Amino acid sequence: MLTDTFTTDPYWWDAAPPDAAATDELPEETDVAIIGSGFCGLSAALELARAGVRATVLEAGPLGIGASSRSGGMVSSGQKLVLTDVLKGFGEEEKNHALEDSAATYSFLQELIAREQLDADLQVCGRFFGAWTPKDFTTLQAHAELLARRTGVTTRVIPRHRQREEIGSDFYHGGILVEEYGGVHPAKYNRALRGAARRAGAGLHAFAAVQGWDRGPGGLNVRTARGTVRAKHLVVSTNGYTTADALPWFRRRLVPVTAFIIATEPLSPEVMDSVIPKRRMISDTRKELSFFRPSPDGTRILFGGRPDALRNDERSAAVGLRARMVSVFPQLRDVRISHAWRGNVCMTFDKLPHLGREEGVHYALGCNGNGVALMSWMGQQTALNILGRQNRLPAFQDRPFPAAPFYRDRAWFLPLVSAGYHLQDFARRPGTVIAERRARRSA
Numbered sequence: 034m035l036t037d038t039f040t041t042d043p044y045w046w047d048a049a050p051p052d053a054a055a056t057d058e059l060p061e062e063t064d065v066a067i068i069g070s071g072f073c074g075l076s077a078a079l080e081l082a083r084a085g086v087r088a089t090v091l092e093a094g095p096l097g098i099g100a101s102s103r104s105g106g107m108v109s110s111g112q113k114l115v116l117t118d119v120l121k122g123f124g125e126e127e128k129n130h131a132l133e134d135s136a137a138t139y140s141f142l143q144e145l146i147a148r149e150q151l152d153a154d155l156q157v158c159g160r161f162f163g164a165w166t167p168k169d170f171t172t173l174q175a176h177a178e179l180l181a182r183r184t185g186v187t188t189r190v191i192p193r194h195r196q197r198e199e200i201g202s203d204f205y206h207g208g209i210l211v212e213e214y215g216g217v218h219p220a221k222y223n224r225a226l227r228g229a230a231r232r233a234g235a236g237l238h239a240f241a242a243v244q245g246w247d248r249g250p251g252g253l254n255v256r257t258a259r260g261t262v263r264a265k266h267l268v269v270s271t272n273g274y275t276t277a278d279a280l281p282w283f284r285r286r287l288v289p290v291t292a293f294i295i296a297t298e299p300l301s302p303e304v305m306d307s308v309i310p311k312r313r314m315i316s317d318t319r320k321e322l323s324f325f326r327p328s329p330d331g332t333r334i335l336f337g338g339r340p341d342a343l344r345n346d347e348r349s350a351a352v353g354l355r356a357r358m359v360s361v362f363p364q365l366r367d368v369r370i371s372h373a374w375r376g377n378v379c380m381t382f383d384k385l386p387h388l389g390r391e392e393g394v395h396y397a398l399g400c401n402g403n404g405v406a407l408m409s410w411m412g413q414q415t416a417l418n419i420l421g422r423q424n425r426l427p428a429f430q431d432r433p434f435p436a437a438p439f440y441r442d443r444a445w446f447l448p449l450v451s452a453g454y455h456l457q458d459f460a461r462r463p464g465t466v467i468a469e470r471r472a473r474r475s476a
């Protein structure tokens with residue numbers, strides 16, 4: 034079931050590993066210190082450095098070690114805002130503003146990749162959303178109309194009898210397609226952003242975990258594992274890797290959730306054609322969401338999700354995700370898994386991203402599972418705030434950032450939430466969930 038070379042490192046790192054060599058001495062002072070070397074921190078650093086401002090990225094581990102090089106790399110704009118009730122507290126004007134911003138995240142990503150000539154394997158290949166039940170298909174049809182009307186994308190409804198044009202499986206009850214959505218190679222994108230930020234003049238420093246800061250004359254003294262840096266501004270862009278010891282105010286507002294992805298061994302073009310003929314990105318309406326895609330070179334299937342809330346290791350995830358993959362694609366029953374890895378997504382209590390300032394410290398946090406384009410854009414917007422170049426504040430800026438009572442950093446409620454999702458999926462398709470459980474046990 035696993036290849037001889039099976040590893041718990043991300044498949045993406047085969048081509049673009051995190052950078053552990055960035056150990057130059059820290060500067061004594063900088064204009065802007067940025068905590069975290071994901072898409073958000075690097076995008077902020079790039080924008081600042083291009084404006085001639087000294088930007089210094091401080092990363093706890095090797096550069097790019099967080100979610101940004103572990104992601105599924107699927108890119109879209111705004112579908113969660115349109116299709117869920119997260120904007121329910123917004124007035125009509127605010128809602129439109131949020132949707133415009135959300136669409137802007139994806140155009141920003143495309144423009145950034147083109148402008149900086151980033152080697153990121155961006156593919157605008159379309160995304161198929163599969164319906165887990167017939168009722169979900171009806172809901173998805175309404176979603177297709179809403180997405181087209183409110184975000185300007187091109188959608189198509191794919192009834193079950195035409196589903197095999199999009200996906201080599203009868204697992205779903207039809208679905209919808211959004212033509213403009215696509216994917217990147219997230220670790221190559223992160224590496225390319227590191228290169229662009231450096232070329233623009235930013236300093237990037239690995240193994241410089243920020244431990245805290247004090248306010249001093251003219252700025253902040255930022256204490257790190259490798260010494261103190263004096264900075265006029267500080268940006269927190271640590272998303273699902275925010276820790277309570279260094280960043281307690283932020284951590285109380287964030288819930289890191291582990292997600293897993295597996296990669297298959299290389300598959301022949303015939304098998305790939307039989308699985309995802311048009312090489313689309315795919316996700317579904319299951320409560321315990323599955324998301325999957327071809328590798329950018331079209332040779333493997335990468336299959337992600339959170340298969341078992343009670344077991345939290347990569348090998349169990351490999352077994353659970355493989356069972357799910359084979360339940361969607363029985364033709365992959367003999368295929369082995371070469372990689373299984375984990376990463377943290379970052380949920381917030383209102384399911385919205387947040388950017389703003391707390392006691393003079395800037396932050397851009399809360400991807401809620403969907404951050405390749407969003408967090409890149411949030412980093413850039415934070416830089417524009419610092420530069421005083423914002424002519425319209427983002428819709429997610431300076432909104433109340435809720436914490437939860439009695440919550441510091443131990444998310445005791447997560448297994449309950451996951452169990453609830455699992456039960457809902459079971460209630461809606463018991464046969465499938467039981468078959469997957471059996472396949473997992475017999476693996």
Ligand SMILES: Cc1cc2nc3c(=O)[nH]c(=O)nc-3n(C[C@H](O)[C@H](O)[C@H](O)COP(=O)(O)OP(=O)(O)OC[C@H]3O[C@@H](n4cnc5c(N)ncnc54)[C@H](O)[C@@H]3O)c2cc1C
Pocket residue numbers: 068069070071072073074091092093094097098099100101102103104105106107108109241242243244270271272273274275276279292293294337375376377378400401402403404405406407408
């Ligand atoms: C398995 C998985 C699949 C995903 N799939 C998708 C997808 O298909 N599409 C999509 O849009 N999004 C996806 N996401 C989400 C997306 O990857 C993230 O939203 C995005 O990468 C977050 O970028 P970031 O820069 O905010 O944070 P990160 O990339 O997580 O970077 C934060 C960094 O902060 C560092 N850090 C933390 N504390 C400190 C400290 N005290 N000092 C110094 N450094 C510190 C961490 O080490 C880390 O490197 C996925 C995430 C995961 C985990």
